[in-house]
Amino acid sequence: MSKPSGKSMDEIVALCRRRGFIFQSSEIYGGINGFWDYGPLGTELKRNLKNAWWEDVVLREMVGPDGKTIEMVGLDSTIIMHPKVWEASGHVAGFNDPMVGCKTEGCKRLFRADKVFMVDLGLDPSGKHVDVGVEADSKAKAEELAIGIAKRFKIRHDANPNPIAFSVLEEFAEIPTDMQRFPCPNCQHRTLTPPRPFNLMFESHSGPIQSDDNKVYLRPETAQGIFVNFLNVVNTTRVGVPFGIAQQGKAFRNEVTPRNFTFRSREFEQMEIEFFIHPSTAKEWYAFWRDNRFAWWQSVGLTSANLQLREHEKDELAHYAKEGAGTSDIEYRFPFTAPGFGELEGVAHRSDYDLRQHAEHSGLRDKMKYFDQERNEKYFPHVIEPSAGADRGTLALICEAYTPDPSRPSGVYMKFHPRMAPVKAAVFPLVNKEGMPEVAEKLYRELRKKWVVDYDPKQSIGKRYARMDEAGTPYCLTIDGQTLKDNTVTVRYRDTLQQERIGIDRVGEFLGQKIGSAQV
RNA sequence: GCGGGUGUAGCUCAGUGGUAGAGCGUCACGUUGCCAACGUGAAAGUCGACGGUUCAAAUCCGUUCACCCGCUCCA
Structure with a gap:
């Protein structure tokens, strides 16, 4: 692996263990994949980062693009919420994506089942039915791609084919043995496994008896706790749009492959702002938060070229952000991502997607709308969401601080910003x-x-x-x-x-x- | 989930079937007095875990766990 930063991740991990920054969770039992503990120094470091965020985001006076002092209040919502929260947010559906895998040696690819299609290309010259496997977002797209794929694999098909796509999920999920008829989109061998559920949310049960009736989820993001408390905050404080709600807290995701030290953990901590605005002001507020958050990471010590701000391409945008003012990532070049970058914080215009979803699912409907005195208008505010990873931020501080120096006795020193130093x-x-x-x-x-x-x-x-x-x-x-x-x-x-x-x-x-x- | 690699003291590692070792670090005492100094001593190991082969396993075999690398995934 190339290391333009000149820093070895192995040595950084070793120092973290040796000096008590970060330990593996449950180490005396052999460790547990995707979970990490902070030792005495790491705890102080992470606390310094979180406190700086709170001070600078919630407590410190800040002037917004409208020239007025920004209103920001804090929140501390629970990790376990009513399961309907996650139906409304789309996480139950999104996190239950079934996957299919290919068993062919040398292929072994894994696909989201809803993106795998079998496309019928009619009869080949010998009169046999011809199908190809295609990975695509929709049936139409799969039909479009099918002939090109047949060509690439030199599969002979009808002279004037009329491609018809069949979805794995819709047509075959019920009868797993039928999967044997299904060609793999990557290698075209008919060796796909039946769709298997991939549940990325942690499940538990609220109450001593385990049953489907009391199934609950550990939150996969803190943001929904803010959205479901939107009305409470509006009704109990004197804040008015534009204003923000800030929250720090743990979140949980069953990552397929936890890896890269604490970078992709199954239990991690987020620092999230949901900033509620009038839809017509989305552009200014989006730009404001994007630039403000980028400057903040620099202010806590990520001053090198290893920090970058990257605006998302249209096709990377999440479903709720397609029409918005934009999404950008604040990214750090970690030794293990170099020469690429890894995300520290995402700043997204989430439109009014979440508030609308909760208005719908809770039955509150228009009662969840915000009444804007100044504009004399009732509407669902739009949201600019700067969502940062506290553990990723801490890891970036460690990587940035790590400075080999053969001339000094320790051979290395940690060049933390004094405000961050444990x-x-x-x-x-x-x-x-x-x-x-x-x-x-x-x-x-x-x-x-x-x-x-x-x-x-x-x-x-x-x-x-x-x-x-x-x-x-x-x-x-x-x-x-x-x-x-x-x-x-x-x-x-x-x-x-x-x-x-x-x-x-x-x-x-x-x-x-x-x-x-x-x-x- | 797939393939490859690694796992012995806190750390870095040596140890190819026969009594578990070294350096560094840590701690104590003495000495020194501004950049891991020196001397003496001490603590510290289920050899990742479980099972098997063997008179005997850190060492051979199987399984498993964790970490690293490459795929895959990351709404």
Whole structure:
């Protein structure tokens, strides 16, 4: 694999384990595929990212494209909701896509059953019926493609064929043995498995008795919790369109192949905004959030060319976004995706799809519409959704921070933005005697009232600096012989290895300046 | 779900049927005193798991789990 970033994912994973950023879940039992735990340093890092998001999105004053202060409120909805939520959102149908696989050696492809068609091409010159397998979005499309496929596989067919497509799902799902008649769209061998359900939502049961009557789902996205609370928020706060609801929380998806460390986990955490707007303002708000969110990721330390903003092509757009102002991804070039990129956050104009769906399925219908005093108009607001992955973001911070440096004892250091660094500063007595530990401990106790700081009196000073380099601690404060005479300490900078002396009474002020939250 | 690879101490690895090892890290004591210093010592291993072959298995066989790579999937 090419590594334009010059960073090895294996080494990053090893450091994460060694220093306590990320462990495999249930490791002593052999681990469990797709689940990861955060160790002491990783927990602080992820918390810093989530807190920065909350501060910058919900708490901090921000001016929108209309020149007014943005209204944003928080929400904390449950992971398990009424199952109808997921019928309304389309997840029950979407997540139950049956799949068919091809058993032929060398093919072994997997297809969504609803996209697999058998197309009848009439009689070949010897009078035999000819069918080809086609993968397409619709019957019409399959009929269009069929002759080209027959040509590619040199399958002889009727001189004037009238292609007729049959859907695997509709025609064959009930009688699995009939699948033997079905050619594989990839290799044309009649070796497809019967359709098997692929349920991407986690299921459970609410109540002690398991039955279909009390089946529930673990949410596959936090967004629906916001949509179903739309009316509650409008009715209980003084917010009015345009306004946003922000939520952080766990979501669950039975990914087919969890892979790439924490990048594709089955349990993961989202940071989502649903920003409700008048449909006529979609363009401005979409552009605003897209640019704002891209700038935010840069502000927390993803400053290199490894971060990019990518506008979606028309054919990638989700069903609810086809006619909208657009969708874009904020992407990071991880060592395991390089030279490609992996998604950190998607910013999508979801139109009024979700609110309409819930209005329909809940029976509330027009009662779910929003009444806009200013416009004297009742409507379903449109939504701009910036939806970010907290675990993916944390992983990007780790990959970005990882900086090999053979010239220093640790061989590597974690160059976190000070605002993101799990440990902000470490306090060392140069020598663990002669009154230095007492002074150092006093400083440590003072600083830990406000920041995550570390105190380490043991072993050589070089070893202590090296350990802090691997943890990504930006500042080390050392109490030495001179401190006892003039009340100054040395500040050692992680990135430059430079040192300077500052007054011990100025350390708090120094850290406040350096760590203070970044402006977007 | 398919194919390939890997799995021995916290980490990196050695160990091809016969008493489980090294370096680094960790901890303690001493020494040193601004970049993983030195000395002494200590803790630390179900050899991924289960089963089989064998007098004897980290080693051979089977199954399984996890991770990595390539497909596939990612509404």
